[in-house]
Amino acid sequence: MRLEAAFLEALSAKIVLALMLLAASPNAHASDSIISGTIVVVAQAKDYVIFAADSRVGASNGTAVASVDDTYCKVGPLHGNTLFAAAGIVTDPARSWAADTEMDIVLVQTFHGERMGSSDGESAIGGWADAMTQKLFGLPRNQLLAYTKSNGGVAATGVLAGFDKDGSTWVDVSTISFDSARGLSHQESDMAWSGSATRYSGLGQSEIAVEFDHGSTSRAIAERAQWKERNLSGIEFDRFKARRLVELTIQYLPNKSDVGGPVDEIELDANGPHWIQVKPHCKQ
Numbered sequence: 001m002r003l004e005a006a007f008l009e010a011l012s013a014k015i016v017l018a019l020m021l022l023a024a025s026p027n028a029h030a031s032d033s034i035i036s037g038t039i040v041v042v043a044q045a046k047d048y049v050i051f052a053a054d055s056r057v058g059a060s061n062g063t064a065v066a067s068v069d070d071t072y073c074k075v076g077p078l079h080g081n082t083l084f085a086a087a088g089i090v091t092d093p094a095r096s097w098a099a100d101t102e103m104d105i106v107l108v109q110t111f112h113g114e115r116m117g118s119s120d121g122e123s124a125i126g127g128w129a130d131a132m133t134q135k136l137f138g139l140p141r142n143q144l145l146a147y148t149k150s151n152g153g154v155a156a157t158g159v160l161a162g163f164d165k166d167g168s169t170w171v172d173v174s175t176i177s178f179d180s181a182r183g184l185s186h187q188e189s190d191m192a193w194s195g196s197a198t199r200y201s202g203l204g205q206s207e208i209a210v211e212f213d214h215g216s217t218s219r220a221i222a223e224r225a226q227w228k229e230r231n232l233s234g235i236e237f238d239r240f241k242a243r244r245l246v247e248l249t250i251q252y253l254p255n256k257s258d259v260g261g262p263v264d265e266i267e268l269d270a271n272g273p274h275w276i277q278v279k280p281h282c283k284q
Contacts, residue, residue, distance in 0.1 A: 033059040033066065033093045034139065034147045037074055038259040039249045040085040040203040042159060042171060043242040044191065048235060048269040049161040049169050051075040051085050052242040054250055055261030055279065059093065062146025070261030073282035076100060077273035079107035080116030080124075081162060083266060087204030088156035088176070089136060089147065099158060102131045116162045118170035122190060125160045129174040129186035132156055136176065136184060148178040155184065157203045161268060169268075171201075198238050200245070205259070208252045209245040223248070239265065239276055 037057045043050040053074035058065040075085040078100070086099035106127040111120055136144065136155055148155050155178045161171045171191040178184050191201065202209045212220045232240055246263045253259045265276040275283055 034062050034089055034143050035059055035091045035093060035095075036147065037072060037087050037090045038204045038253070039206060039209065039246055040074060040087050040159065041206070041209055041242045041245045042085075042161070042201045042203070043198050043238045044161070044169055044171050044201070045198045045235070045238065046168055048238075048267055049083060049171060050238055050242045050265065050267045050276070051083050051159075051161070052246045052263055052265040053085055053087075054246055054259050054263055056259055057090060058257055060143075060147070062143035062150070065255075065257040068257055068260065071279065071281070072261075073100070073264065073279070075264050075266050076282065077266065077268070078104045078160075080111045080120070081114060081268070081272055082107065082116055082121070083161045083268045083273060084158065085203065086156060086158045088151065088154055089139070089144075090156065092135065092139065097135050099128075099132060099156060102135065103128045103158060103160065106131060115165075118162070118164045118172070118190070121160050121162055121170055121172045122188065125158060125172040125174045126186075126188050128158055128160070129176055129188070132158070132176055133184045133186065136178075144178055145180060151205075153177045153179060159201075159203055163268070163270065167270060173201075173203075200242070202245075205249070205253060208249040212245060212248050219252075235267075239267070243277070 035057050040051060040053040055070045055072050056068050057072040058068045060066060078084045084100055084103045091098040106124050110124060110127060154175055156176045159171060159173045164170050173189045174186050176184060176186040200213055211217055212223050243263050243265050250259050262279055264278045264282055267274055267276055
């Protein structure tokens with residue numbers, strides 16, 4: 001079970017949209033902040049998908065975090081019997097829009113069935129990236145540039161998961177990037193499940209999760225030895241491991257302002273989505 005940190009495997013290498021950022025919006029003020037989230041872990045098996053995430057978002061000028069909020073809802077079920085999560089810039093300072101609500105708007109407007117298939121999912125995640133690009137366009141340019149410079153050029157990443165008609169899971173990812181020459185662009189990847197092992201992937205700052213998933217550091221080896229002692233298997237192990245990788249990120253990520261709060265975890269199977277653990281207000 002290996003964690004592909006940025007969902008690079010199976011990347012479509014297709015840039016759907018490139019928009020040049022102009023000067024900061026005339027409505028943007030110096031007090032405006034970037035609101036961003038750090039870590040989401042996805043466990044994908046043939047017949048279920050699990051999302052786990054921390055609860056912290058930080059308000060910053062793109063580099064230094066001024067304040068944090070440990071009540072944010074990063075994962076959840078959406079229209080079409082799907083799960084969605086996002087990392088990176090997830091909302092604006094006024095909370096007038098959010099990554100998940102932008103995704104739900106796209107789903108409601110474009111899909112009218114009970115269960116969204118993989119082809120619809122691919123279209124929907126691209127539509128989300130188009131909508132998010134427009135929102136990101138309104139943020140102060142200097143803060144957006146500072147944030148993306150410190151995050152590998154990535155402004156935001158969204159992941160949408162569901163079930164295909166044959167009962168197999170699908171996971172689609174869109175990564176929105178920014179540079180001063182091209183402006184904003186996004187790329188989509190289709191994470192079709194294959195093989196027998198659960199696939200682990202991460203959004204945001206997933207380096208700690210990568211280390212503990214298959215790294216050779218002494219602390220990672222010791223941690224995985226403790227996992228074996230639990231004698232968990234199948235879906236029970238995947239539920240535990242997805243949550244634990246987020247907990248380890250909270251514990252070991254050097255910048256403590258980037259990650260923290262309760263861990264929310266949700267699962268989607270043939271019977272629909274159900275929470276494994278969740279903050280009460282996120283469940284509603």
